[in-house]
Amino acid sequence: MNIEKRKVLILLSIVAAAAVIGGIILNAYSVANANSNVNDENGWNNFAGLFNGGMMARVQGWSPRGMHGRGCYGFIEVSEEFKENVINIAKKDTDVQNLLNEGYNITGVRPIIKTIVEGDGTVVTKATNAIVILEKDTTGYAIVKVDVANAKVTEIVILTETVIEKP
Numbered sequence: 001m002n003i004e005k006r007k008v009l010i011l012l013s014i015v016a017a018a019a020v021i022g023g024i025i026l027n028a029y030s031v032a033n034a035n036s037n038v039n040d041e042n043g044w045n046n047f048a049g050l051f052n053g054g055m056m057a058r059v060q061g062w063s064p065r066g067m068h069g070r071g072c073y074g075f076i077e078v079s080e081e082f083k084e085n086v087i088n089i090a091k092k093d094t095d096v097q098n099l100l101n102e103g104y105n106i107t108g109v110r111p112i113i114k115t116i117v118e119g120d121g122t123v124v125t126k127a128t129n130a131i132v133i134l135e136k137d138t139t140g141y142a143i144v145k146v147d148v149a150n151a152k153v154t155e156i157v158i159l160t161e162t163v164i165e166k167p
Contacts, residue, residue: 076113083109086130090144093153099134099142108133129154 086109090096100106111127118124128149134142138161145155 076111078109078111082111082127082130086132086146086148089146089148089151090132090153093144093156095156096132096134096144096153099136099156099158102136104134104136104140104142106132107135 087106090106091100108131110131110133112129112131113125114128115123115125128147130146130148132144132146134144136142140161141159143157143159144153145157146152147154
């Protein structure tokens with residue numbers, strides 16, 4: 001095989017690898033929503049959710065404590081207006097009110113981004129859902145899924161942490 005053919009093969013390999021990596025990243029940001037066709041039985045996106053927070057509660061070893069103080073979410077900055085809207089929707093739910101009364105605090109709001117490519121090629125991106133993260137000291141966490149478009153809470157996942165130290 002001559003040097004020119006090797007150069008072409010190396011260049012094509014690099015382009016193919018870049019396309020695969022770019023496709024994975026684009027997929028992570030474009031289909032990460034509850035209406036994706038790659039959902040588990042609870043309506044959470046398995047792959048893309050790992051990148052945008054939709055599956056954070058189900059990823060082994062995840063801790064909401066590591067999310068304090070972040071003003072943006074990946075490459076996407078979340079406005080205070082969006083956060084307030086999502087929090088207001090969540091606070092209207094009686095189960096969320098009960099959690100807040102039990103000592104849980106709201107520690108974060110994470111959007112679930114939905115990107116749709118229309119028939120004419122137009123791309124529309126919108127945060128149709130969001131996740132509200134609640135914490136109770138270091139022992140309890142709750143993840144509240146909010147349907148922003150319909151202004152309602154659709155799911156609450158409560159996680160508790162119990163540590164038993166043995167001598």
